[in-house]
Amino acid sequence: MDIKTAFQASAEGRGKHRRSPILERADMPKARRIVVKVGSSSLTSIENSLDELAIATISDVLAKKKREHPSIELVFVSSGAIAAGLAPLGLSRRPKDLATQQAAASVGQSLLMSRYTDIFSRYGVTVSQVLLTAEDLMARDRYQNAHRQLERLLDLGVMPIINENDAVATREIRFGDNDRIAALVAHTVKADALVLLSDVDALYTRHPNDGGERVNSVRGEEDLAGMAIGSVGSAGVGSGGMVTKVKAAQVAASSGIPALVTSAPNARAAFAGEDVGTWFYSTGDRSTVQSLWLQHLADIEGTIAVDAGAAAALRRRRSLLAAGVTGVEGNFEGGGAIAITDEQGTIIAHALSSYSAGETAQMIGRHTTQIQLAMGETYDGTVAHADNIVVLP
Structure with missing residues (x-):
């Protein structure tokens, strides 16, 4: 199973055990x-x-x-x-x-x-x-x-x-x-x-x-x-x-x-x-x-910087699109764990990147049509899907 499809629906609701109330x-x-x-x-x-x-x-x-x-x-x-x-x-x-x-x-x-x-x-x-x-x-x-x-x-x-x-x-x-x-x-x-x-x-x-x-x-x-x-x-x-x-x-x-x-x-x-x-x-x-x-355990392999609009969208639990990306650092592959920073350089989220660092760098600031013309129809410009993003407190 590839890492992009990992961690989906789990078996957490199963089992007979009922947890005690939160303990002191x-x-x-x-x-x-x-x-x-x-x-x-x-x-x-x-x-x-x-x-x-x-x-x-x-x-x-x-x-x-x-x-x-x-x-x-x-x-x-x-x-x-x-x-x-x-x-x-x-x-x-x-x-x-x-x-x-x-x-x-x-x-x-x-x-x-x-x-x-x-x-x-x-x-x-x-x-x-x-x-x-x-x-x-x-x-x-x-x-x-x-x-x-x-x-x-x-x-x-x-x-x-x-x-x-x-x-x-x-x-x-x-x-x-x-x-x-x-x-x-x-x-x-x-x-x-x-x-x-x-x-x-x-x-x-x-x-x-x-x-x-x-x-x-x-x-x-x-x-x-x-x-x-x-x-x-x-x-x-x-x-x-x-x-x-x-x-x-x-x-x-x-x-x-x-x-x-x-x-x-x-x-x-x-x-x-x-x-x-x-x-x-x-x-x-x-x-x-x-x-x-x-949020806690992934080895972060790179960083993607975003503009204010993309940062606001992430906080609303939206996907990260290439149009909002302003910079890429690191040498990650598709599915790698990345940090996302805002315009002040503050880490606002961790995510699984849909593309490698090189591919993402080619998409910076571009919209879907521009990306597909340059790179092919399989690239839709969704740098990180909302399901694979955790906004940090």
């Missing part, structure tokens, strides 16, 4: 469906091998939560496959090249799942392995398949354990970290809450060693203004940091799902609704995966 932090015990993500830095030792105690500890928390509340549905997004494969391959650190990362993930994924299967079985919890790539949550047919699979597993009382499919993902399409996959999975299964666990207990105004204070909650972008959000506490085996956790929490919150960012040792307190971590309040209603991806 203290309401976490009432959540019926929770997506929990644990990062590599919380599951590996200083030597970059699997930390058996850390795995057993987080598994114990999740298993007891299910045993104490049989009706609760947990989806566990676990990093650590690449880290788990390092020692068996004789590697001392996470490899930088994609092929070796894939090899490590291929070896490590089975080791990681073996640990989880063994531990959870002791509590009578059945788990399953679900490997996803970016395309699985971006293309319509694959998204529907992922949705159906996860819903059926949850209906059967199984706890899905999800990881990015590093063994086959390519550099061009992979998310690069499981934080953002967790946010999109939370959207896919209509979760009541997303919990992002790492080795950092909360978001801070600046590094705690420099006197930074814990950010108790985030209600919008204004609460993050002026903060230097970095990868505090990273153990060097993951591909994300605090910045990716904040972005993932914002993605979830923007689709109506509150999120909590805290440390793995705080997991039990988080489920109990205690005052730990940083709580991201829901900031929007449910939206399509395409909208979430374009």
